[in-house]
Amino acid sequence: MTDxxxxxxxxxxxxxxxxxxPNPPRRALSLHRELHSVWSNDPGWxxxxxxxxxxxxxxxxxxxxxxFFAVGGILSMLIRAxxxxxxxxxxDTELYNQIFTMHGSIMMFLFAIPMLEGLAIYMxxxxxxxxxMAFPRLTALGYWCYLFGGLILLFALLGGVAPRDxxxxxxxxxxxxxxxxINADVxxxxxxxxxxxxxxxxxxITVTILRQRAPGMKLTEMPxxxxxxxxxxxxxxxGFPPLILGSVLLEIERAFDWPFFDVxxxxxxxxxxxLFWLFGHPEVYIIFxxxxxxxxxxxxxxxxxxxxxxxxxxxxxxxxxxxxxxLWVHHMFTVGIPHMALAFFSAASVLVAxxxxxxxxxxxxxxxxGRPEMHLPMLHxxxxxxxxxxxxxxxxxxxxxxxxxxxxDTAFVTAHLHYVLIGGFVFPMxxxxxxxxxxxxxxxxxxxxxxxxxxxxxxxxxxxxxLMHLTGLMGMPRRIDVYPDNPEWIWLNLTSSVFGFVMxxxxxxxxxxxxxxxxxGPKTERNPWRAPGLDWAMPLPAPSYNFASLPGxxxxxxxxxxxxSMARGEGLLPGASRxxxxxxxxxxxxxxxxxVAILPGNSDLPLRLSASIGLFVxxxxxxxxxxTLPALALVAVLIxxxxxxxAWGADQPAVQVAPGLTLPTQVHRRDTLGRxxxxxxxxxxxxxxxxxxxxxGFLSVVAPGWPAPAPTxxxxxxxxxxxxAVAGLIGGSIAVRLAERRQVNGQDVAGPVxxxxxxxxxxxxxxxxxxxxxxxxxxxHARDALRGVMAGYVGLHALIVTVMTAxxxxxxxxxxxxxxxxxxxxxxxxxxxxxxxxxxxLGAVAIMQGAGG
Amino acid sequence: xxxxALTLAGPTIWAAIFSAVYALHGVGCAMGWTEIDLVIGSxxxxxxxxxxxxxILASVALLVHLPSGPALPHWLPRAGxxxxxxxxxxxLFPILVTSSCGS
Numbered sequence: 001m002t003d004x005x006x007x008x009x010x011x012x013x014x015x016x017x018x019x020x021x022p023n024p025p026r027r028a029l030s031l032h033r034e035l036h037s038v039w040s041n042d043p044g045w046x047x048x049x050x051x052x053x054x055x056x057x058x059x060x061x062x063x064x065x066x067x068f069f070a071v072g073g074i075l076s077m078l079i080r081a082x083x084x085x086x087x088x089x090x091x092d093t094e095l096y097n098q099i100f101t102m103h104g105s106i107m108m109f110l111f112a113i114p115m116l117e118g119l120a121i122y123m124x125x126x127x128x129x130x131x132x133m134a135f136p137r138l139t140a141l142g143y144w145c146y147l148f149g150g151l152i153l154l155f156a157l158l159g160g161v162a163p164r165d166x167x168x169x170x171x172x173x174x175x176x177x178x179x180x181x182i183n184a185d186v187x188x189x190x191x192x193x194x195x196x197x198x199x200x201x202x203x204x205i206t207v208t209i210l211r212q213r214a215p216g217m218k219l220t221e222m223p224x225x226x227x228x229x230x231x232x233x234x235x236x237x238x239g240f241p242p243l244i245l246g247s248v249l250l251e252i253e254r255a256f257d258w259p260f261f262d263v264x265x266x267x268x269x270x271x272x273x274x275l276f277w278l279f280g281h282p283e284v285y286i287i288f289x290x291x292x293x294x295x296x297x298x299x300x301x302x303x304x305x306x307x308x309x310x311x312x313x314x315x316x317x318x319x320x321x322x323x324x325x326x327l328w329v330h331h332m333f334t335v336g337i338p339h340m341a342l343a344f345f346s347a348a349s350v351l352v353a354x355x356x357x358x359x360x361x362x363x364x365x366x367x368x369x370g371r372p373e374m375h376l377p378m379l380h381x382x383x384x385x386x387x388x389x390x391x392x393x394x395x396x397x398x399x400x401x402x403x404x405x406x407x408x409d410t411a412f413v414t415a416h417l418h419y420v421l422i423g424g425f426v427f428p429m430x431x432x433x434x435x436x437x438x439x440x441x442x443x444x445x446x447x448x449x450x451x452x453x454x455x456x457x458x459x460x461x462x463x464x465x466x467l468m469h470l471t472g473l474m475g476m477p478r479r480i481d482v483y484p485d486n487p488e489w490i491w492l493n494l495t496s497s498v499f500g501f502v503m504x505x506x507x508x509x510x511x512x513x514x515x516x517x518x519x520x521g522p523k524t525e526r527n528p529w530r531a532p533g534l535d536w537a538m539p540l541p542a543p544s545y546n547f548a549s550l551p552g553x554x555x556x557x558x559x560x561x562x563x564x565s566m567a568r569g570e571g572l573l574p575g576a577s578r579x580x581x582x583x584x585x586x587x588x589x590x591x592x593x594x595x596v597a598i599l600p601g602n603s604d605l606p607l608r609l610s611a612s613i614g615l616f617v618x619x620x621x622x623x624x625x626x627x628t629l630p631a632l633a634l635v636a637v638l639i640x641x642x643x644x645x646x647a648w649g650a651d652q653p654a655v656q657v658a659p660g661l662t663l664p665t666q667v668h669r670r671d672t673l674g675r676x677x678x679x680x681x682x683x684x685x686x687x688x689x690x691x692x693x694x695x696x697g698f699l700s701v702v703a704p705g706w707p708a709p710a711p712t713x714x715x716x717x718x719x720x721x722x723x724x725a726v727a728g729l730i731g732g733s734i735a736v737r738l739a740e741r742r743q744v745n746g747q748d749v750a751g752p753v754x755x756x757x758x759x760x761x762x763x764x765x766x767x768x769x770x771x772x773x774x775x776x777x778x779x780x781h782a783r784d785a786l787r788g789v790m791a792g793y794v795g796l797h798a799l800i801v802t803v804m805t806a807x808x809x810x811x812x813x814x815x816x817x818x819x820x821x822x823x824x825x826x827x828x829x830x831x832x833x834x835x836x837x838x839x840x841x842l843g844a845v846a847i848m849q850g851a852g853g
Numbered sequence: 854x855x856x857x858a859l860t861l862a863g864p865t866i867w868a869a870i871f872s873a874v875y876a877l878h879g880v881g882c883a884m885g886w887t888e889i890d891l892v893i894g895s896x897x898x899x900x901x902x903x904x905x906x907x908x909i910l911a912s913v914a915l916l917v918h919l920p921s922g923p924a925l926p927h928w929l930p931r932a933g934x935x936x937x938x939x940x941x942x943x944x945l946f947p948i949l950v951t952s953s954c955g956s
Contacts, residue, residue, distance in 0.1 A: 210854075219857060220925040311925050315860075315932035322864035323940060326871050338954045341878055343947030344871070351943050355936075588854040697876070701883045 018216045018592060020552045021659040025568040031548040031575050032567075038576040039131065039545040042602045050602040052136035053544050057143050058122025059440065064143075065115035066511070068150060072106035075099050077504055080464075084497035086483045086490055096481040097164035098183070102157050104167030105187060108283065109194050110150045112425055116290040117142070117201040119432065120229045122440075124205065126535040126542060127223050129214030129551040131583045134207040134673045135200075136599055137606050137642070142200035144610035149193035152617065156186040163187035166479060168276050169250070171261040171269040176254045182621055188251045189617045195240050196613065202236035203680040205229055207673055211585050214534070215572065215593045216553035220314075223533060224307060227314050228293025231321045232286055237680060238325070239282040241688035245695070246275030249789070255625065258778045258785035260695070266782035268703035270335060271695055277328035278691065284420060285324040289317065291428035292359060295381055298435050299363050301531045302378045303370025309362040316355035316362075323352045333404045342401050349399030356392060360385070375529075376450045380431035383458050384423055391419025394469070412472025415465045422461055430454070430510060437514065438528050442541040443521030449513040456506030463499025467492045527560050537563040549574035550584055552658065573657045584657065585666065585673060596655045597666045597673055600645055609638040636803065643807055646674065647816050647823065668820050678827045682834050689838050692793065696845060699782050708783035711850045713774035721774060722843040724766035725794065729836045731759030732801055736829045739808070746819030753808050756832075760802040763839070767795040783849060790842045797835040804828040859930035862915055863937025867944075870908030874901050874945055882954040901948045905941070912938040 041047035041056055051057065078099050082088040091099065121139055125132055133139050156162045163183050165174040174184045209230045213222055249260045250272060259265035261272050300307045307313070329337065329345035363385075372378060394416040398404050407413060438444055471492045476483065483489055527536040537560040538546055549571030555562035562571075569575060573584055573596065581599040586592060616631040652665040666672040700706060711718070735756030739749040771791050778788035808817070808824050817823040877900050881887065886897035893899070916934040920927050 219854075220929065311928050311932065314925075314929060315936065318860055318864060318933055319936045319940075322868055322936070325868065326940075326944060338878070338882060338952075340947050340951045340953045341875065343951045344875060344878075344944055347947065348871075348940075348944045351940060589856055698879075701879055 018553050020215065020554075020572065020593075020661055022552075022554060022565075022570040023549060023572070023574050023658055025570055026574065028548065028567045028569075031569050032543065034575045034577065035545040035548060036543065038579060038581055038601075039543075041544070046604075047602070049607050050604045052140045052600065052602055052606070054121050054125055054133045054136065054139060055542055055544060055546075057139045058118050058120075060143055061114050061118025061121060061146070064147060064150070065111050065118060068106050068110035068114070070507075070511070071154065072103050072111055073504060073507060075103040075106070077500065079103060080497040080500040082481055083493045085494070086487065088482065091481065093481050094164065095160075097479075098157065098160070098162040100479055101163045101166055101187075102153065105153065105163065105191065106150075107421075108167060109191050110146075110153065112287045112421070113198055113283075114146050114194075115429060116232065116287065116425075117146075117198065117205075119290060119294070119429075120205050120232070121201065123436070123535060124208055124226065124229060125212070126439075126538065126546055127225055127533055128209065128212060129217065129534050129547065129556070130208070130212040131545050131547065131550070132581065132599055133204045134212060134597075135204045135677060136581075137603055137645075138200045138204050138677075140603070140606035141610055142197035144607050145200070145613065146194050146197035148610055148614040149190050149197070149617075152190040152193065152614075152621075153186060156183070156190070161186060168280065169272075170276075171250065171272040174250065174272075175261060176257070185251065185254060185621055188247045188254070189620055192244055192247045192251075193613065193617050195244055196610075198236055198240055199681075199684055202233040202240070202684070203677050205233035206237065206680045207676045209233070210588045211673055211676055212583065213586055213591045214551040214556055215584060215586055215591055216556050217586075217591045219589050219591070224296040224310065224313060225293040227317055228289045228296065231317045232289040232293075235282050235286050235289070235321055235324070237684040238687045239279050239286060241684050242275045242691040243279035245688050245691045246272055246279075249275075249695070251620070252785075252789070255620070255623075256779070258788065259782050260699070260785055262782070263704055265780070266699065266703055266705040266708055267785075268699055268782075270332070270702070271698055273332050273335065274328070274698065275691060275695070277331045278325070281328040281331060282324045284424075285320055287421065288424040289320065291384075291425045291432075292317075294428050294432040294435070295363060295384065296359075297533070298377050298431055299366050299381060300370065301435075301529050302375060302381070303367050303372045304530075305366060305370030307362070308365040308369060309358075312358055313362050316358040319355035320352065323348060323355065327352060327399075330399055330404065333401055334408045346399055346401050350396060353392060353396050360389065375434075376445070376454065377431040377435040379451065379454045380427050380434060383454065384427035384431065386458075387419055387423030387427060387461065389423075391416060391421075391423045395420060407472060409478055410472035411468045411476045411478060414478050415468035415472060418461075418465045418468075422465075430457075433514060435529065436535075437517055438524040439535060439540055439542065441518045441521065442524055443517055444524040444528065445513065445517040445521055449509060449516065453506050453509035453513055456509060457503055458506075460499050460501075460503025460506050464496045464503055467496050467499075471496070526563075532559040534560065536560040537566060539567075545576070547571065550657075572661075573655070578655075582655065584663075593657065593661070593663055594671070595664050595666055595669045596657065598652070603645070605638065605642060605645065609635065609642065612638055640803070640807065643824065647811060647814070648821065649814060649816055651818075651820055670822055670826050672826075675826050675830070678830050682830060685834065689793070689841075692789065693841070693845070696786050696790070699786065700849075703782065705781070706783070708781045708849075709776075711774075712776055718770060718774040719847050721766045721770040722846060725763040725770070725798065726836070726839045726843050728759045728761075728763030728766060729798065729801070729832070729839050732756040732763070732805065733829075733832045733836050735759060735805075736825060736832050740822070740825050740829065743817055743819065743822055743825060749812050749817055749825070750809070753805060753812060756828075757802065757805040757809065760798055760805055760832075763798040764795065764802060767791055767798060771795075787846055787849065790846060794835070794839045794842055797831070797838060801828065801832050801835050804831055856926045856929060859919065860933040862930070863912060863934035864940070865937070866908055866911050866915065867937045867940040870904060870911075870941055871944060873904045873908075874948065877901050877904060878953065887954055895953070897953050898948065901945075901953075905945045905948055908941045908945070909938070912941055 041051040082090045082096055161183050163186055169187055209226050252258045253260050259267045261267045261269050326348040330349045471489055476489050548567050549569045550573050552572045555566055555571050582596050584593050585595050585597050587594055612634045616628050619628045619631055648667045652667045654662045654664045656662045735752045738752035742749045775787050776784045778785040808828055811817050811823040881897035887895045889896035891899050919930050
């Protein structure tokens with residue numbers, strides 16, 4: 001690697017600027033043809049299933065999310081039609097329950113989250129100055145999992161077997177006793193399937209922001225949108241695992257009668273509420289932050305100025321990311337929690353308004369110092385201010401315990417959450433659509449229709465939901481389908497319903513506006529908003545590769561005006577002369593270029609892998625549990641093939657990215673994007689593990705029906721098997737270190753890898769023996785069920801590291817691990833060490849519980 | 854990366870102390886620590902207050918050790934530390950003023 005000169009520009013601030021010479025200019029058209037042949041999707045129908053490009057998939061995410069938004073919207077109209085009169089006969093109770101459950105579930109899981117994922121996937125590489133996301137196949141896998149999971153939920157609705165227990169699926173209502181049939185299973189399995197998509201997006205978004213910013217774009221100088229999305233992805237990594245754990249536990253309880261939530265056998269329904277809201281409240285901020293990122297991007301452009309208080313906004317984002325995880329109990333204020341705990345969470349719920357207000361004041365200040373131009377995006381932002389601030393204020397009201405007790409589970413809460421979600425997400429997303437549609441389509445919009453849509457939505461929304469505050473304060477509960485004894489609610493409900501239809505007409509106009517712009521709009525000028533960001537420094541609509549040459553410090557200084565320089569190849573890594581997809585990987589903080597990553601091309605493997613996961617989900621839904629094992633084996637085979645696609649059989653020469661700057665490819669680096677991705681995944685896994693420990697602690701300490709019956713397994717054998725499993729995994733951990741040492745020295749790694757395989761295999765055998773010989777019937781008591789889950793969790797990790805060891809052996813056999821190529825060893829080491837830690841902790845917990853018999 | 858780690862340090866201290874105090878609250882209520890008197894308060898309240906104090910001291914120590922200056926790489930970690938201190942003080946002050954296990 002060539003050293004990059006650094007120029008000091010001020011000792012006090014210790015600013016450093018990279019000095020990278022420009023590449024010689026080339027013909028833009030030949031560069032375009034060269035790049036397009038490498039980065040474009042396959043032609044014809046095959047391109048529809050093999051595309052991995054972020055532009056294509058980002059758009060697909062957003063279009064699919066809009067489709068589900070339309071479905072959720074239609075369901076909301078059915079709800080409003082039912083509630084327009086006190087004894088509506090439009091829907092029966094069963095169907096009404098399914099519809100309101102699906103409305104909430106679709107809007108949360110199939111519209112809001114995928115929409116923000118799509119926006120991030122589409123915009124981030126363009127804003128950061130790179131050509132794609134870190135893991136293009138993972139992007140595609142996420143999309144297919146989202147689509148298939150969504151279709152499972154949608155077909156369940158059409159088949160009359162949709163979930164009907166509310167979008168939060170409270171136990172015991174969602175348990176097997178009160179929800180027989182597959183309705184609740186559809187939710188648990190379908191939503192978890194969709195969450196694979198969310199986790200995949202979170203991993204690659206985090207890695208892309210941390211490692212793929214344009215050289216010279218320091219962390220403290222990157223666009224605010226990237227800060228917001230980084231906060232969002234970090235929250236998704238930590239926020240989704242509790243829900244995944246809760247869903248897995250509830251599905252196990254429903255399918256196999258393990259009593260995690262059954263009070264009679266040591267379980268507790270409140271465990272579900274804790275796990276759900278540990279996800280559910282951060283979820284609100286997961287949805288809000290990307291929207292706020294769009295607002296922070298659009299307001300300065302619309303006001304012809306720069307953002308006020310960049311640092312304060314970043315600090316506010318950090319504060320929101322953390323504080324939002326300390327509020328979840330405010331959804332549970334009425335379940336009988338002690339006063340002091342209520343006060344902790346009430347205080348945190350009030351406090352979170354402060355960083356939110358910091359942002360609102362920064363945006364107002366930005367408008368104040370600039371010259372606001374009331375284009376359509378700005379109209380939607382005004383709608384956001386009006387609506388979101390009102391929703392925030394009712395949120396502070398609900399954070400106060402005595403008020404919460406009065407308003408809990410009434411239409412007031414429904415009004416509040418719609419003010420926050422439509423105000424804090426839908427209006428900003430409409431602003432983002434109006435702002436970026438020229439970038440996406442290359443067309444200008446047809447004047448007038450968007451404004452009509454905005455006013456119709458604004459009037460319809462407030463007419464619907466402002467009144468709902470009053471309905472709630474008059475005592476109307478949520479989720480009821482008739483109210484024959486409460487004539488005082490009639491006119492409010494009828495008016496809400498009328499305005500609800502007005503709002504729907506507005507959204508239909510909005511959709512029509514988008515469609516007409518995409519199909520019939522006149523060709524837009526190159527940078528219609530005169531925005532400074534890199535997202536406008538490219539031809540419109542954006543080409544598959546984004547930038548003909550990647551922006552360096554010179555281009556960053558020029559912003560959107562640097563487009564011609566990049567199109568002529570004067571930036572870094574111009575063209576695609578090696579016939580493969582390449583981009584630059586930079587250091588996390590300073591954004592110094594580190595190496596060149598070679599990305600995979602078009603592939604149908606993501607589709608096949610998601611289809612095999614879908615097969616597993618469908619077999620679970622059908623109750624064919626034994627047949628899920630071959631489906632899981634198919635998943636494992638495809639993951640193996642996925643890994644094979646990342647292997648390199650030969651050394652790769654270093655790549656010249658600019659005159660005097662030659663960088664190695666990732667094949668010869670240990671700190672690859674893949675390794676950072678594994679770390680992100682393990683952060684999510686660690687959160688799931690922490691949630692499991694929380695569950696063990698919660699049930700052990702709080703749940704009724706404890707202490708559990710005494711273990712009946714052979715005395716001493718359990719402790720011995722646990723010690724054996726831990727020792728085997730530690731052996732694997734030592735083996736991978738020895739293998740790495742031999743690899744660096746250019747020696748054959750087969751010996752230590754074989755020892756690792758034996759160690760991990762022994763751990764698996766010990767855990768299997770523990771389950772068969774020692775652990776009690778998991779249906780007997782929640783403690784026994786928890787032990788089963790703990791053993792299964794460690795066993796799953798032992799299996800994963802065993803497979804990784806076998807993969808390393810295979811790589812070694814193929815001569816893919818050499819002195820200059822570590823292959824899969826770094827990833828194996830991370831997983832192995834994680835497995836040791838969880839085995840040690842869970843082993844200690846089990847022994848303390850008396851698993852030794 | 855160092856700037857990011859330092860910025861997250863303050864809120865991380867809050868998250869750790871908030872979790873620890875909530876856990877101590879649950880365990881103390883379940884194990885009857887409110888009945889064990891330690892002269893200036895019950896074992897339950899003293900345990901939580903001690904954890905709270907540790908959190909405050911750790912946050913202040915972090916702030917003291919962070920370099921100061923107007924540049925964002927210096928300003929952000931200090932802002933993060935202030936977020937941690939403010940959140941630790943405000944969200945856990947109920948330790949001093951409310952009944953611990955009554956509902």
